[in-house]
Amino acid sequence: MTEPDFVAETDEGTQKLAPRSQTGAEELRREVGAVLRRPESHPPPDASLDLERTGDDTMIINMGPQHPSTHGVLRLMMELDGETVLRTKPIIGYLHTGMEKTGEELTYQQGATNVTRMDYLSPLSNELVFAMAVEALLGVELPPRAVWMRMLLAELQRVSSHLMWLATNGMDVGSTTMMIFGFREREMVLAFFEKTTGLRMNHNFIRPGGTAADLPDGWEDDVELICDTVSERLGDYDELLTGQPIFRERMEGVGSISADEAMALSVTGPILRSTGVAWDLRRTMPYLAYDQVDFDVIIGTYGDNFDRYAIRLNEIRESVRMIRQVLERMPLGDYRVQDKKITPPPRARIDESMEALIHHFKLFTEGFKVPEGEVYVAVESPRGELGCYLVSDGSGKPYRMHIRAPSFVNLQALPVMMRGGLVADAVATISSVDPVMGEVDR
Amino acid sequence: MGARAPRRRAPGDAALTTPLQAEHLFPDRGDYLDVVRARRHEGFELCTDLCAVDYLLHPGRALPEATAPERFEVVVQLLSIEQRRRVRVRVQVPESDPTLGSLWDLYPGVEAMEREAFDMFGIRFTGHPDLTRILMPEDWEGHPLRKDYGVGRVPVQFKEAPGPR
Amino acid sequence: MGLEDLQHNFLTGRLEDLVKWARRMSVWPVTFGLACCAIEMMAVGAADFDLSRFGMEVFRASPRQADLMIVAGRVSQKMAPVLRQVYDQMMEPKWVISMGVCASTGGMFNNYAIVQGVDQIVPVDVYAPGCPPSPETLLHAILTLHEQIRTGEITRRRQPGVRRDEELAGWVPERPDAVRLGTPR
Numbered sequence: 001m002t003e004p005d006f007v008a009e010t011d012e013g014t015q016k017l018a019p020r021s022q023t024g025a026e027e028l029r030r031e032v033g034a035v036l037r038r039p040e041s042h043p044p045p046d047a048s049l050d051l052e053r054t055g056d057d058t059m060i061i062n063m064g065p066q067h068p069s070t071h072g073v074l075r076l077m078m079e080l081d082g083e084t085v086l087r088t089k090p091i092i093g094y095l096h097t098g099m100e101k102t103g104e105e106l107t108y109q110q111g112a113t114n115v116t117r118m119d120y121l122s123p124l125s126n127e128l129v130f131a132m133a134v135e136a137l138l139g140v141e142l143p144p145r146a147v148w149m150r151m152l153l154a155e156l157q158r159v160s161s162h163l164m165w166l167a168t169n170g171m172d173v174g175s176t177t178m179m180i181f182g183f184r185e186r187e188m189v190l191a192f193f194e195k196t197t198g199l200r201m202n203h204n205f206i207r208p209g210g211t212a213a214d215l216p217d218g219w220e221d222d223v224e225l226i227c228d229t230v231s232e233r234l235g236d237y238d239e240l241l242t243g244q245p246i247f248r249e250r251m252e253g254v255g256s257i258s259a260d261e262a263m264a265l266s267v268t269g270p271i272l273r274s275t276g277v278a279w280d281l282r283r284t285m286p287y288l289a290y291d292q293v294d295f296d297v298i299i300g301t302y303g304d305n306f307d308r309y310a311i312r313l314n315e316i317r318e319s320v321r322m323i324r325q326v327l328e329r330m331p332l333g334d335y336r337v338q339d340k341k342i343t344p345p346p347r348a349r350i351d352e353s354m355e356a357l358i359h360h361f362k363l364f365t366e367g368f369k370v371p372e373g374e375v376y377v378a379v380e381s382p383r384g385e386l387g388c389y390l391v392s393d394g395s396g397k398p399y400r401m402h403i404r405a406p407s408f409v410n411l412q413a414l415p416v417m418m419r420g421g422l423v424a425d426a427v428a429t430i431s432s433v434d435p436v437m438g439e440v441d442r
Numbered sequence: 443m444g445a446r447a448p449r450r451r452a453p454g455d456a457a458l459t460t461p462l463q464a465e466h467l468f469p470d471r472g473d474y475l476d477v478v479r480a481r482r483h484e485g486f487e488l489c490t491d492l493c494a495v496d497y498l499l500h501p502g503r504a505l506p507e508a509t510a511p512e513r514f515e516v517v518v519q520l521l522s523i524e525q526r527r528r529v530r531v532r533v534q535v536p537e538s539d540p541t542l543g544s545l546w547d548l549y550p551g552v553e554a555m556e557r558e559a560f561d562m563f564g565i566r567f568t569g570h571p572d573l574t575r576i577l578m579p580e581d582w583e584g585h586p587l588r589k590d591y592g593v594g595r596v597p598v599q600f601k602e603a604p605g606p607r
Numbered sequence: 608m609g610l611e612d613l614q615h616n617f618l619t620g621r622l623e624d625l626v627k628w629a630r631r632m633s634v635w636p637v638t639f640g641l642a643c644c645a646i647e648m649m650a651v652g653a654a655d656f657d658l659s660r661f662g663m664e665v666f667r668a669s670p671r672q673a674d675l676m677i678v679a680g681r682v683s684q685k686m687a688p689v690l691r692q693v694y695d696q697m698m699e700p701k702w703v704i705s706m707g708v709c710a711s712t713g714g715m716f717n718n719y720a721i722v723q724g725v726d727q728i729v730p731v732d733v734y735a736p737g738c739p740p741s742p743e744t745l746l747h748a749i750l751t752l753h754e755q756i757r758t759g760e761i762t763r764r765r766q767p768g769v770r771r772d773e774e775l776a777g778w779v780p781e782r783p784d785a786v787r788l789g790t791p792r
Contacts, residue, residue: 065686066693068638068668072645073686093577094686095642098594098720100562101587113715120643164646167653183653190650201643201739263487263523266551277523284526372504376491376519376530387491389517393500404491404519412554438642441577441683578720579685586719594719 017060017077017089058086063426065094071168071430072437074411083422088415092408095441103401107367108134111398113204115388118403119439120201122161124153125381126403126439127206132287133377133388134208137370138342144289145333146210151288152223152326153196153206154379155319159230160189161382162312162319165434166237169309172431173250178240185233192222209343210336223327227320234316241309251306255417255429258303267413269384269406270315271433274300274307281380293325305432312434315382342368367396376404383407383434405439467531468509474533475543478518481529482548486520489549490528493517494535494559498589513537514565518545518552535565544570562587623759630674630700631756633662634749637673637697639690641680644707644739648679656742661749670696675752676729677745681709682722694729702756704748705731708738 064075073094079087102114115130116123128150135142163186170178190200195216197203205212241247257267259275272279280297282290298314300307336343344363345356372394378387384406391400410433417429469477495515497503505511512534520529535542544567545552556567557576564585567573575582584591640648652658652666667673670693682690694703705725708714711734713723725731732755735748 065689066639068666073641093575093579094683094689095681096577096683096685096720097681097716098586098718099716101593101720102716102718105593117643120646180654183650184655187650187653187655200741201646264550266488266490266549268488268490279523284523374517376528378490385490387519389491389493389519391495393503399500400495402491402493402495404493408554408558409490409551412551582684592719593717595717596713596723598717 017079017087019058019060057081071435074430074435074437074440076414076426076430078418078423078426080423083424085418085421085423085426088418088426090411090414092411092437092440095437097438097442099442100401100403103398105397107396108208108370108398109363109367111401112207113202115401115403116202116204117438118405118442119381119383119386119407119436121164121436122157122382123202124157124206125379125386127204128154129377129379129381129386129388129403130390130401131206131208132379133375133390134370136375136377137373137390137392138208139371140209140337140339140342142210142337143334144331146335146337147289148326148330149211149215149335150206151290151293152215152323152330153193153211154288155322155326156189156192156223156226158319158382159226159316159323160186160193162316163189163230165312165382165431166309169428169431170241172427173247175241175247178237181233181237181240185230188226188229192219192226195219195222207336207343209339210334214335220327223323227323227327230316231320234313237313242313248306250425250428251309251432252304253302254305254421254425255432256302256304257413257417261416262303262413265412265416266409267384269380269382269410270308270311271303271384271410271413273298273311275303276301281378281385285378287377287379293322295319295322305428308432308434312382369394369396370398378404381406383436383439384410386439403439403442405442407433407435407437408440408442411435411440465527465529467529468506469531469533470509471533471535471542474531475545475548478520478531478545479548481520481531484522485524486522486529488521488523489518489545489552489555490521491517491519492545492552492555492559494563494565494587496563496587496589509534514540514563516542516559516565540564541566541568543568546570561585564588627757627759631753634675634702634752634756635665635667635673636663636675636677637670637693638666638668639676639678639693641678641682641686642709644679644710647739647742647745648677648706651742651745656746658746658749661753663749670694671698673697674700675702675704677704677706678710678725678729678731679706681707681714681716682725682728683720684722687722687728690725691728702732702752703729704733704735704745704752706735706745706748707740708736711736714738 059080060077061080062075062077065073075091075094077089077091078085099114099118103111106114111130111134112127115126118126163182167179167182167186170182193203194200196219197205197212257271257275259277262272262275263277268279276299278297278299281287282295283297295318298311298318300311340359344360349356350360370392372392374389374391376387376389378385380386385404386406387404389402389404390398393399414430414433417433418426421429467477495517496513497511497515498513501511503511514535514537516533516535518531520531533542542565544556546556546569553571554576556570557573559565560567560573561575561577562585574580578586650656652664658664674697676694676697678690694701705711709716709721710725713721715738717723722728733748733752735744737744740748
């Protein structure tokens, strides 16, 4: 039997974390917080950590890119002093798909299929931000039903994403029951999505101009059932996790970050809110119809993992509250803007009208043209501020489509959160940052 | 067809104003750091996004009179939580000398974003602590998001054609 | 064979069948979820589409303890050597299911960043199409793999120079009537 052909160890060049004796002062300075705008009054880092140590007593280990923590292909190089984590370097790029380049090759109509696969735990948020950017450039105003439908889907998406987070976080901390619970509820939401959009994930439903189709008959009953079930089951999760001593020990005080550090690192979303800053784009820079519904912005106090867990759990409650309001107030009307140059005609009309046939053909082959310009639109995805910077040169394809992914930026907070903690807490901390590698690497 | 015709903006109109409350600044490369520092002192605590655009195929974009268009443009989005507003800073970066000052001292959060701009476009940020490739493998040659870098499509073979195995 | 004299307490069978039964009834996958397909793979492991009825709910993190690699998601240029390394570390017998169109052929991402089909790196036994494949599709793929293991198809030595599809012309997997694929809703 011939020798198996093993791959030579991949050399990561300068991506390695050099031992302390070979690390420059510049990098060690970062560690001590010189760059993080720590105010003078802030207490110094943990005195028991001997930062002046120059010997090679510390160990550098590699975690990932293939590892059982279910957060995708993230690679971490950690420097450990015994079990304590000193420096961390997240290395990404293992899922880089060239989506921004692909976005320049696809028409605006097709753009949603590409963008939706970035943050694959909340694909409708990606589609929403892309569609909003295109509509801003086009200058069209959507009919109210389209707006409220989008809001309904966005909030259901938030519920499903946070349930998924609860499931994976529970599993990372050790509770497989939570994994099963989270997925069970999520299946209900996905079944509704399948009924409405046709797919369980990566829906390609929110398109520039509105949505692809109307809500199915009987959707009110489905949504009400989801709301009732989820509200009730949240009580189960509280019972399982919130009061449980082991869970609390593992999550409280672990992975803390202060508000100044978070803002300096451009962190947004539940992480920023856990430090006490009440910044939620749905409240502060409302889009869609968020200024017409009633909801609370949940903030934390200590910026630790437990706060982030509590925020996400309560955000599910707030989303359910919003969904109930949308249920009562969903307006009737068109689900997409009635502009023949942008939205395709209904399929039945293609048999009747030549003009409809031509429009359909043109839209699906060439696509519609968008006036020249550039725009930045941001929405509050379950992970933070999801932005789309779109540049158009007047043709049917974007000239440059850049997605500001919240997880990409939030990962920079990871070294700060993990510093001084134990290796075992590293998994819990990564999980509470909730990175989705699809949007980190795009 | 519908009860109300959709409202459209005239082309070119969207170039310098956007409907979402952003103010545009177009500093030179030399003034760039000062302009951003001034904004930071004004109260823009977060730099939400930094990206680059390659205007090789679209040189005639709308810019204010005083700004000379170059091949690359670096676009920075700043956010003020207190004042609830955004500001956009666009700097022209020439192809012959694709360097720009790094915002890392002001906003540590741009570290990963500047690395991505370097990886995808080849723009070097002076003063950045660790300017290496972040998304592509270390030894990759070329900067993928430039307009003269092809998509890298592989021609698709069909069933009838004899395959490699 | 003279066994008629023995009253009971004996089961006879071929060793090969026994080995195949053991192999297919507890195929342990290695955690190789990359992108969106990984979420559907986790959904298959969860309660609604239970994978543990096939003995497969233990996703081993260590490739040394795993039999099956379900490549779930798009394989980028940076990830390709890692994939190969993990595959090499698995012990024989090992199988690969390529889940989703990105793993099978590169999917909708025909560009510089994605390997156009994981079969350029590792040999694949079953391809599951879909973007992402719904859990039922993945279950079908897994059952097809079980079927291949059961009939021994997978270990049959191929004659060099014969194209696989010519050799397999007319082969139909034997499907016992008791197996119903697809969950009735």
